[in-house]
Amino acid sequence: MRAVVQRVSRAQVAVKQEITGQIGPGLLVLLGIAREDSEVDVIYLAEKIAGLRVFEDEQGRMNLNVNDVGGSLLAVSQFTLYGDVRRGKRPSFDAAAPPEKARALYDLFVAQIRAAGLRCETGRFQEMMKVELVNEGPVTILLDSAKQF
Numbered sequence: 001m002r003a004v005v006q007r008v009s010r011a012q013v014a015v016k017q018e019i020t021g022q023i024g025p026g027l028l029v030l031l032g033i034a035r036e037d038s039e040v041d042v043i044y045l046a047e048k049i050a051g052l053r054v055f056e057d058e059q060g061r062m063n064l065n066v067n068d069v070g071g072s073l074l075a076v077s078q079f080t081l082y083g084d085v086r087r088g089k090r091p092s093f094d095a096a097a098p099p100e101k102a103r104a105l106y107d108l109f110v111a112q113i114r115a116a117g118l119r120c121e122t123g124r125f126q127e128m129m130k131v132e133l134v135n136e137g138p139v140t141i142l143l144d145s146a147k148q149f
Contacts, residue, residue, distance in 0.1 A: 001041040001105070001146075002081040004030040007054050007139035011074045013123040014130045021121030026071030027052070028133050031109060032081025033102040034095050041145035042105050046112035049073070054139050062139075066118060073113055076123040076131055077106045099126055 005027055012022040029049060034041075055064040055071070066073065079102065083091030097105065103125050113120040123129045142149055 001034060001037045001045050001144070002032040003045055003049060003143040004078075004081065005049055005052065005054075005141045005143060006030075006133060007136045008074075009134045009136050011131070011133035013074060013076055013121075013132075015124045015127045020124050020129075021074050021076075023072040023074045023119070023121050025069065025136075027054075027066050027073050028131070029073055029075045030078040030081065030131075031075055031106060032078050033097040033105045034082055035097050035101075037097060037101075037105055037145065039105070039108060042108045042112060044145045045143060046109055046116065048143060050113060050116045050118060052141065054141065067116075072119040072121065074121045074123075075106070075110050075113065076129060077102065077125050 008026060008028050010024050011028040012019050014020060051065050053065050054062050055069045057063040079093060079096040082096040083093055084095060085091050106125060110120050110122055
């Protein structure tokens with residue numbers, strides 16, 4: 001499971017001009033799910049993201065997590081995080097989980113974040129979405145449950 005996590009002052013996602021999720025300060029999480037991913041990967045990433053200390057404390061050091069600053073999450077499914085272009089210029093998505101499995105693990109991720117006491121808005125699974133954000137810092141963190149990076 002892979003995530004691109006961006007610290008934002010605001011973010012929103014829309015489907016067909018309808019806003020499906022919107023947050024103020026917090027984290028935008030683009031989430032990709034691989035064929036071999038399981039609940040273990042979901043729990044690992046949800047805990048890691050909820051505890052990420054990427055917000056500044058009084059001394060200006062990144063020492064606070066999203067809950068510490070009263071922030072929210074916007075979770076957007078993004079199978080293209082498993083696009084492989086090592087053999088050409090057109091991405092192959094063979095490593096991405098099939099939609100049924102990906103939806104179940106994405107829903108579990110959102111449930112885990114909410115169970116941690118965080119507000120979590122979402123996109124709409126398997127839809128063409130428009131994501132808008134204002135990245136603060138900029139701060140962007142890449143996470144992989146297989147710890148490849």
